Amino acid sequence: MVMDFMPGGELFFHLRRSGRFTEDRARYYIAEILLALEYVHGNQIIYRDLKPENVLLDEEGHVCITDFGLSKTGLAGSQKAFTFCGTPEYLAPEIIKGVGHDYAVDYWSLGALLYEMLSGAPPFYSKDREQMFRNILNKPVVMKPYFTDSAADLLKNLLQIDPTKRLTTPAVIKSHPFFKTIDW
Numbered sequence: 269m270v271m272d273f274m275p276g277g278e279l280f281f282h283l284r285r286s287g288r289f290t291e292d293r294a295r296y297y298i299a300e301i302l303l304a305l306e307y308v309h310g311n312q313i314i315y316r317d318l319k320p321e322n323v324l325l326d327e328e329g330h331v332c333i334t335d336f337g338l339s340k341t342g343l344a345g346s347q348k349a350f351t352f353c354g355t356p357e358y359l360a361p362e363i364i365k366g367v368g369h370d371y372a373v374d375y376w377s378l379g380a381l382l383y384e385m386l387s388g389a390p391p392f393y394s395k396d397r398e399q400m401f402r403n404i405l406n407k408p409v410v411m412k413p414y415f416t417d418s419a420a421d422l423l424k425n426l427l428q429i430d431p432t433k434r435l436t437t438p439a440v441i442k443s444h445p446f447f448k449t450i451d452w
Contacts, residue, residue: 274332276325283320288388291419292449297323298382299442299450300331305378306438308333309371314340316363318377319355320384343370356397357390361429364401372431375441379426386419387412391427405429418445 276282279297283289289297301323308315317338324332340349348368354360360376362369383391391410392403409427411420422444425435435441442452 271334272326272332274324274334275327276329278321279323279325279331280320282325283385283388289385291386291416294382294385295446295450296329297331297385298378299447299452301333301378301381302438302441304331304333305374308339309374309438312342312344314343314349314369314371315374315377316340316354317358318374318381319358320381323381346370356400357384357393359401359404360431361405362431364405369431372434372436375426375434375436376428376431379423382419382426383409383423386415391423416446418448422446 301318305315305318313336315333315336315338317335318333322333322335324334326332338353340351343349348370350366350368352363352366354363354373354377358377358380360369360373363373380390380392392400392407394400394403409423411423415423422435422441425444426441428434435444441447442450
C-alpha cells in the first residue's frame with residue numbers, strides 16, 4: 269500500500285486540539301470534502317466512512333480523504349447497497365434501518381462532520397451505541413445558539429432523516445448561502 273505523505277495529519281487531531289472550529293475554517297474543510305465526494309461519486313463510488321480520522325491534511329492544509337475500505341463501487345441507477353457499515357456517530361438513518369442506501373449516506377455524514385466541526389461533538393452522540401442509533405433515527409438535530417442561520421439551514425438539509433429529502437446534489441449544496449464566500 270502506497271500513499272502520499274500528509275504532514276498536516278488527521279483532521280481529528282486538529283479538531284480535538286481546537287475543541288471546535290470557526291465557521292470559516294469548517295467551511296473551508298467542508299468545501300474541499302464536498303469536492304472530493306463529488307469526484308468519488310462521479311466515479312460511482314459510495315465512500316461510507318466519512319469521519320475526522322479519515323480526512324488528512326497536506327502541508328498546505330488541503331484535505332485528502334483516505335481509507336476506502338468500506339466503499340461500495342458500481343451501483344447504477346436506482347440500485348441500493350445493504351451492507352451495515354461505517355462509524356456509528358456518522359451513520360445515516362437508512363444504513364441503521366437496513367432499507368438500502370446510496371450516495372445520500374455520504375451527505376448525511378458530511379452534515380454530521382460539519383456539525384462536529386462547529387460544535388465539538390457529533391450531532392447525535394451517546395456513549396450507548398443503541399441510544400445513539402435511536403437518536404439518529406428519532407431525535408431532531410439540536411442547533412447550537414452560536415450557529416449562523418446559514419450553517420443551521422445547511423445542517424438541517426444534510427441531516428434530513430428521509431434520504432429523498434436530503435440535500436444530495438453537489439451543485440445545489442455549493443450554491444447554498446453557507447458557501448457564499450467560496451470561489452468554487
